[in-house]
Amino acid sequence: MRLGQRVIAALEGGGGGEVALEEDSLRVQFRVEVADRVGCAVAGLRLEDLRAPARDADALKAWADRLTGRITYLMERVAVIEVDAAGGSALLRIAPPGLREEFRFYYEAVLRRPGTLTLTRYRYHNGDRERTEVPCNLTLEVFERLVDDLAKTMRE
Secondary structure, three states, X not given: OOHHHHHHHHHOOOOOEEEEEEEOOEEEEEEEEEEOOOEEEEEEEEEEEOOOOOOOHHHHHHHHHHHHHHOOOOOOOEEEEEEEOOOOEEEEEEOOOEEXXXXXXXXXXXXXXXXXXXXXXXXXXXXXXXEEEEOEEEEHHHHHHHXXXXXXXXXX
16 A cells, blocks of 8 residues: 555544654654545645655755656645755745735745655735644545655655
8 A cells, every 4th residue: 555545544534633654664744634535634744754865965956856846736836945955955835825815825845854855834924924834725636646746756
């Protein structure tokens, strides 16, 4: 069973709470706000490759590029914003963020050496200039695909 399939199986029952799974030295963690037979609202998505090789700045940039090339089906397109070679991380965000009333909504992915990826959805209030984490609302099919695709970008 693929990691994405295991994630969807863990959502059965619809209850909220923390989920942590491991498959082939890939660990996935997230918080379920709500789930039903069609979709889910999840937050704090984190994948970690427990056997990730050391990555230099070029390898980190290549990983970020693979992610932007593969994850094209979210509400907005993810783009590489910054690669911090010294800090060993890459920042990816929606470009440009979606706007609804006085709020901007966007996904943010952070890649860290050697092999940790977090995906978070934020709501930014233009008036208060504050951002707040909000759940990712996804169909089960998209969530399964997202987990598998994120995992693939870590191992290619």
